Amino acid sequence: MKIAYLGPRGTFTEQAVQALLAQINEISKVDQIEYIPKKTIPDCLVACKNKEVQYALVPIENSIEGSVNMTLDWIIHEGKIPIQAEYTLPIQQSALIHPQFNPASLDEVEKVFSHPQAIAQCHHFLREHCPGSEWIYMKSTAEAVEHVSKNPQEKWLAIGTSIAAKNYNLSIYQESIQDYDNNHTRFVLLGEDPLVEKQDFQDWLTSQKETESQEEDEVQKSEEGFTCKSSLLITQPENFPGTLYQVLAAFSWRRLDLTRIESRPTKKALGSYFFLIDLVHPIDDILLPGAIAEVEALGFQVRVLGRYPCFFKKR
Numbered sequence: 290m291k292i293a294y295l296g297p298r299g300t301f302t303e304q305a306v307q308a309l310l311a312q313i314n315e316i317s318k319v320d321q322i323e324y325i326p327k328k329t330i331p332d333c334l335v336a337c338k339n340k341e342v343q344y345a346l347v348p349i350e351n352s353i354e355g356s357v358n359m360t361l362d363w364i365i366h367e368g369k370i371p372i373q374a375e376y377t378l379p380i381q382q383s384a385l386i387h388p389q390f391n392p393a394s395l396d397e398v399e400k401v402f403s404h405p406q407a408i409a410q411c412h413h414f415l416r417e418h419c420p421g422s423e424w425i426y427m428k429s430t431a432e433a434v435e436h437v438s439k440n441p442q443e444k445w446l447a448i449g450t451s452i453a454a455k456n457y458n459l460s461i462y463q464e465s466i467q468d469y470d471n472n473h474t475r476f477v478l479l480g481e482d483p484l485v486e487k488q489d490f491q492d493w494l495t496s497q498k499e500t501e502s503q504e505e506d507e508v509q510k511s512e513e514g515f516t517c518k519s520s521l522l523i524t525q526p527e528n529f530p531g532t533l534y535q536v537l538a539a540f541s542w543r544r545l546d547l548t549r550i551e552s553r554p555t556k557k558a559l560g561s562y563f564f565l566i567d568l569v570h571p572i573d574d575i576l577l578p579g580a581i582a583e584v585e586a587l588g589f590q591v592r593v594l595g596r597y598p599c600f601f602k603k604r
């Protein structure tokens with residue numbers, strides 16, 4: 290089985306894809322996996338659409354920076370590949386420099402390289418510690434680390450993972466430089482077929498709850514049933530007043546728990562939007578089909594982008 294992810298080696302996405310598949314493998318054995326690094330998010334998704342790989346793992350949302358619009362827009366406009374799983378990874382950004390560059394302070398840094406999401410997560414740090422620096426966006430944090438590693442003579446800094454620092458022989462100047470401690474990125478696995486059967490996931494959850502050594506928040510999440518999600522794309526019939534209210538009412542009176550609502554441009558006209566809604570529910574939710582039917586009866590189109598299990602990093 291082949292899975293594309295945003296590479297090269299040493300990205301956060303690589304950490305996420307390996308951790309997700311390890312968890313899935315605990316639930317039901319998966320075939321031998323070949324991880325295929327791709328240079329960009331669209332490259333991952335196109336490889337999946339063209340069946341060069343069976344699955345693609347891409348970032349979709351960060352707790353500091355918000356949505357990864359490239360992923361959202363591709364899912365909406367380009368491909369009809371369903372979401373099969375979600376993985377949430379804590380993100381620790383590190384300031385990395387070449388071992389030959391020995392600055393007295395980061396004031397000396399002339400250029401900072403990283404992925405736009407990573408730079409955005411460290412704005413305060415960069416303004417305070419590297420005020421004169423130029424910020425240069427790369428396709429991934431690992432690409433930035435690799436670039437700095439190949440230019441020992443430069444006064445450059447990369448923002449990336451400590452694993453990438455090791456892979457490319459950079460020194461870790463400072464760890465955990467993101468502006469907010471609670472930094473998490475959600476990733477989604479896209480593919481035609483589910484990797485985990487419902488019943489297997491249910492059995493696994495039950496066994497997790499029974500394990501006393503479980504981390505507190507994991508147990509809480511499982512007990513609250515926050516383990517299965519549905520993502521819906523809702524298109525409004527026309528822009529008449531109160532449309533969003535009508536959609537929300539269908540979920541609200543059924544007490545369906547929305548975790549995210551977002552509008553994205555339909556790209557047809559200024560002011561024309563899709564609504565993207567994520568909700569958490571028990572694995573066998575019986576209320577959701579009724580809510581979808583009600584929204585459709587109001588004249589909206591509803592596309593289910595996926596109904597999938599959610600995983601997160603065990604501490």
Ligand SMILES: O=C(O)C(=O)C[C@]1(C(=O)O)C=C[C@@H](O)C=C1
Nearest residue numbers: 300301302348404406429430474
């Ligand atoms: O550049 C990487 O290392 C990635 O895996 C991409 C990415 C992203 O696109 O959000 C993943 C997690 C972090 O939020 C920063 C960057």
